[in-house]
Amino acid sequence: MPPIRDKFTIHSKAVVCQDVELKGDITIGSGTIVHPKATIFAIAGPIVIGMGCIIEEGAIIVNRRKEVMRIGDDNLFEIGCRVECPSVGNFNTISTRARVHHTVRISSFCVIGAGCLLVPTEDEVLEDYTVIYGPAAEKRVWSGRGKVQEADLRRKHAEYLKEMLPKFNRLRRGEGT
């Protein structure tokens, strides 16, 4: 495997803390927040993260495939989660210490519950509004009721972090800025 070439493209309105581990070809969109101690590894192919995502401490995002790993907008990656999905839609929540394998593609409005382990051997797509929860990683479909209020809360959460994080952390800038 050729050595990984680092190339970070960080939108000027994104907040990426200095103390994060980035490797490979990474693009971070406007308004996305990356907390300190988060890890984003574009090992094989590039990672493109959309707008308004929140990536918390200790979260690990890995792309093991050659293709671009696309993460949509307004996703929340909670503390210590690990995501290797080739694609993630919008408004998803990956809860604390949840782990999602590279065989899973996540659509939109999905929730992976705290500590859930999702490692199917066959490729799988989580349809919109899929909820994975509980110790046995049970699956159900959310009615979607309350999603507007939740999205509103997600936006406010990001707004707050955008204001507060730079007060206590040095920020990383993309190349060229």
Next chain:
Amino acid sequence: MAPSVHYHCPCLSNSTTPPPPHLPSSSYSFHPLHTLFFCEECDAVRCNRCVSVEVSTYYCPNCLFEVPSASVRAEKNRFYLFVHKMPCNVLTRRRCARNCFMCPNCRNTLSVVPSDPPESGDGRLAVPISTVGEPPFFLYCNHCRWDSAEVGITFEKPTGLAAQLQKFEDSAPDSLEFERLKDHFEPFIRASSLSSSTTSHAVAHPSSAAHSHHLHSNSITAAASAALARDIPGVGKYNPLARSTSSRGIGVSGRDRSVNKDEMAEYRSRVEIAKASVVGTGGGDADVEFMRHLENVSEVASLDQRWENSWVTSLQTSDLKPLRIPLHSKRSKRCPACTHILIKPEQKAQSVRYKIKLVAANYLPAITVALPHAQKALTEAAKRTLGKSTSAVEDDKTPATGMVAGKTYPFHLALTNPLYDPIQVRLSPQRLNISTAPSKDGPPEKARRPPFVISLPTSTFPIAAFAEAWEYDDDEDMFGVEEGDDFGIRGGAREKDGRSTRSKTVGVLEKRANVTIVGGEVVIGKEAQGNVKFNTLVSYTYRSDDPAPSESNDGDGPSIPQGNKPPEVKTFAFYTVIDLGPIIPREDSKSVPDV
């Protein structure tokens, strides 16, 4: 399983000596130290089997609202008297009557949320700034995202949900049946409370008032169960007579039942079970029909989602209703002998403190047991797993930590003194070959050799006083400092049956803060089986603040008469059972040459 030490409560027998460890009754007589209480009045250990329990408050674990016991009892508790021995458990459930509900899907607490504003309809999710939700409100699970609107339950306002749900609950078949039962028994309760006041039952049976009350409630229970158990199709005929004749007072209860039979009309249930073949009422054909057209397993509610209900409920996930949160209770416990309170929590639901707390751990030395060879094997295995990362190591871990028949193993007992004064401790293992069996079983019992022999230091040894500061010492190297300690030699030398080689193994190994570690040894017989499990009497002397009592012990605690000690010194003794774990039988090939 890790080796364990349990403490004896003598409440189950008249003797203060515990049953032999290999009998099944042993496990009922011994308890972990942290579950035991200590009555200062009686100078005795008390366990959860013998204390009497009173509820001081009921509270909701979610909103911490305290529910006065009176209102818990008011509605349903009178009936509870009848049914508390029957399997209709939901009738006795106490649940939060405020806004607390559990998710029927995952048992998480539900929250009340407003509905989203109507969508603009242009595909892309419109997220207005500062969304204000609007009615209708619904119950929502943050964990699995179940919501009550899925099953058609919504609310006009976010308060008083319990009252809004009441109409659903009141029309549920179990509530209706409950009301019917209550109506049925009401005249009988009234009649029986009258008759008990005229003491007709007490006269019939010459005993104390308390006893007659007991008999009386027995007869009520018998009558109620007779009525409830009448002819359920498909269920074997229940015969209350067969059951109650085994209990004491055959004549009396038999007589009472005949009286009750005359007084009570036959109970007819609201719904004939055999005809109840409608979806949602546990009907046979309707459910079969539903299952036949099943497309997805998730349409069927799982058993654990349904078994909380006492009534047969619908099989369908779409029929799951929000559950009320069961109340918790705070309980006080009393000594069975002197009725002094042993433990009493603070009344407030928010408080986790106790007004009175007489726990045995504050009086008796805490004893933990460890097998050095097993600990060594475990740490080595841990090191190896750190080094490599395969599971191959786990396979050979078990033999190294176990005890093999025909071998000798050292063990450590760590005794911790909870008192502010030093104590002197003596350990006396109970001999296994003492014939506790009745005489006819005597000969074979004696002929058999004991499966193992225990050596422990027989002399007394000190444990220093507890001091708060010692709590902050790190006790990482508590074990494994036994080598080259002069205490060991001294302890071994005093051994009565001291075989000289044991000097380093048996005896006091270490004294640190308020912890003393003594070493023991077990010699396991070649043909031994089962667990290395033995009773040990632990007696300790301590400085007493009270004037010395007259040692006329009436058998509550196994106190030992003191010798020529100064009068302010007292002795307390208690039994423990020490379980070092199972013996691994020797392989046949090995044992053959020895025999």
